[in-house]
Amino acid sequence: MAAGLMIAAVVISCGKEQPKSAQTTTSTSEKSETIVYVNSDSLLNNYEYFKDVKNVFQEKSKKAQADLTSKGTAFQREVAQYQQGAANLSADQRTSTEERLARKQQELATYNQNAGNALANEEAVENEKLYNKVSEFLKGFAKTNGYKMVLTYSKANPTVLFADESLDITKEVLLGLNEAYKKDKK
Numbered sequence: 001m002a003a004g005l006m007i008a009a010v011v012i013s014c015g016k017e018q019p020k021s022a023q024t025t026t027s028t029s030e031k032s033e034t035i036v037y038v039n040s041d042s043l044l045n046n047y048e049y050f051k052d053v054k055n056v057f058q059e060k061s062k063k064a065q066a067d068l069t070s071k072g073t074a075f076q077r078e079v080a081q082y083q084q085g086a087a088n089l090s091a092d093q094r095t096s097t098e099e100r101l102a103r104k105q106q107e108l109a110t111y112n113q114n115a116g117n118a119l120a121n122e123e124a125v126e127n128e129k130l131y132n133k134v135s136e137f138l139k140g141f142a143k144t145n146g147y148k149m150v151l152t153y154s155k156a157n158p159t160v161l162f163a164d165e166s167l168d169i170t171k172e173v174l175l176g177l178n179e180a181y182k183k184d185k186k
Contacts (some may be wrong), residue, residue, distance in 0.1 A: 034148035040169045
């Protein structure tokens, strides 16, 4: 799903000043890393909102595919009936039937394309909502925890080649996102 790419693009700078170096500092009394990261693979696999959206789209896709299969099967039966009885039809009847079948085939292709486009547009809207939910949450989370930048890491798109595991805030982010989603769901 394209949502994975949307989340993978989440790189948020929460401070006006960029850090002078990629090093972080830690204090014994509190965590004060200025740059942290979120594993977007884990985030997508465990964020309840994303799971719900993914399930909705899988169901819509299955329904659309079943509808298209049904329409395609009906069209194939109609073509087979025409082919069986074509010898008994006059030239005008054959021409008329072939034109009608060609229009139906074109309508079926258009229906398929429109259904796919509608689903893709709806998915893009949901991906935007997902991106906004994660982005807004991370802005507040970073500010609360004193982070200057939150990066994303994904095995599928490894723009971060190495990061110390102590900088991984995925679990905390997931906990917060899922709690916020539970509240929104009610």
